[in-house]
Amino acid sequence: MPALVIRELAQWLAERNGQVVAGASPPALDRAVEGVVRPRRFLPRDLDAIDVHEVVIASIDAFPPDADLSLEALVAALAEAQAGLIVAGLPPREAARHPAPYQAADALAFPLIAIPFATDLTNLANAIDAFQRERATHVARLVRDARAALTHARHDDPSLPGLLAACARQTGLTCIVEDEHRMLLTLAMPPGAPYGETKVNEALASLAARRAVRPATPDGLGEDIPVQRHLPGELARAIVPVMEGEATIAYLSLLGPDACVTTDAVEVLWRIAPDVLNE
Numbered sequence: 001m002p003a004l005v006i007r008e009l010a011q012w013l014a015e016r017n018g019q020v021v022a023g024a025s026p027p028a029l030d031r032a033v034e035g036v037v038r039p040r041r042f043l044p045r046d047l048d049a050i051d052v053h054e055v056v057i058a059s060i061d062a063f064p065p066d067a068d069l070s071l072e073a074l075v076a077a078l079a080e081a082q083a084g085l086i087v088a089g090l091p092p093r094e095a096a097r098h099p100a101p102y103q104a105a106d107a108l109a110f111p112l113i114a115i116p117f118a119t120d121l122t123n124l125a126n127a128i129d130a131f132q133r134e135r136a137t138h139v140a141r142l143v144r145d146a147r148a149a150l151t152h153a154r155h156d157d158p159s160l161p162g163l164l165a166a167c168a169r170q171t172g173l174t175c176i177v178e179d180e181h182r183m184l185l186t187l188a189m190p191p192g193a194p195y196g197e198t199k200v201n202e203a204l205a206s207l208a209a210r211r212a213v214r215p216a217t218p219d220g221l222g223e224d225i226p227v228q229r230h231l232p233g234e235l236a237r238a239i240v241p242v243m244e245g246e247a248t249i250a251y252l253s254l255l256g257p258d259a260c261v262t263t264d265a266v267e268v269l270w271r272i273a274p275d276v277l278n279e
Contacts, residue, residue: 004033004135005263006084006111012131018115021093023105033083036128039121042069052081057121060089072100079108089117139264143271146170150275163276164188173256174200180248195233203231213239227261234258238265242273250277
């Protein structure tokens with residue numbers, strides 16, 4: 001279960017003096033990280049062995065003027081399917097002598113991340129692996145607790161409003177069901193929510209909330225189902241379509257203060273949607 005996205009990895013790397021220097025657009029930052037490619041000098045023939053949604057680690061030393069694969073070419077080759085590229089010793093854009101890699105990353109919405117040259121890249125790869133496992137364990141616990149809350153609620157009130165109320169209490173976020181046309185069916189707010197139902201309705205009616213949500217599958221975090229931010233009232237929400245075959249029959253979402261809505265909520269929604277709507 002992917003539980004880590006580039007946005008979270010970038011925040012984690014910032015504590016190690018890393019920074020995204022190009023390609024920092026929202027869809028790219030929400031791309032899932034499912035693995036790490038160990039640092040080495042890349043050759044063109046190596047690219048086919050890199051799996052989708054892997055973050056690649058390299059050193060700026062791997063890209064001398066006569067390299068078989070330039071940094072710009074590596075960015076272009078990785079952009080379509082891979083999560084991101086971390087380069088030790090990559091200078092800030094304003095100090096770079098060759099802007100092409102940065103321009104390519106921006107044009108392709110591909111996160112290009114710089115870390116200090118002295119970073120031990122093997123240790124970094126091991127640490128990212130450990131961080132990913134930690135995040136996956138955290139999300140698995142959230143899913144388990146949400147499912148347990150729904151199971152308990154089903155004994156007391158198996159109705160849809162009852163299940164949504166249990167979900168809202170457990171997650172601390174407003175749980176919302178819309179029909180296949182994105183029309184509100186019902187919602188439940190958590191106790192003590194710092195906003196009222198009027199604010200929720202304003203957020204749901206906004207352009208940012210009405211944008212298209214493409215069908216996807218669990219483990220499809222990232223470009224498929226982004227977290228919708230910048231809603232009125234400083235709210236945000238995670239939203240997933242509920243599918244029956246190839247048809248969308250409803251949408252399930254969690255909404256709350258921007259800082260409280262993370263990509264964790266997307267995974268939770270994928271996992272609990274059958275428990276909420278398919279009974």
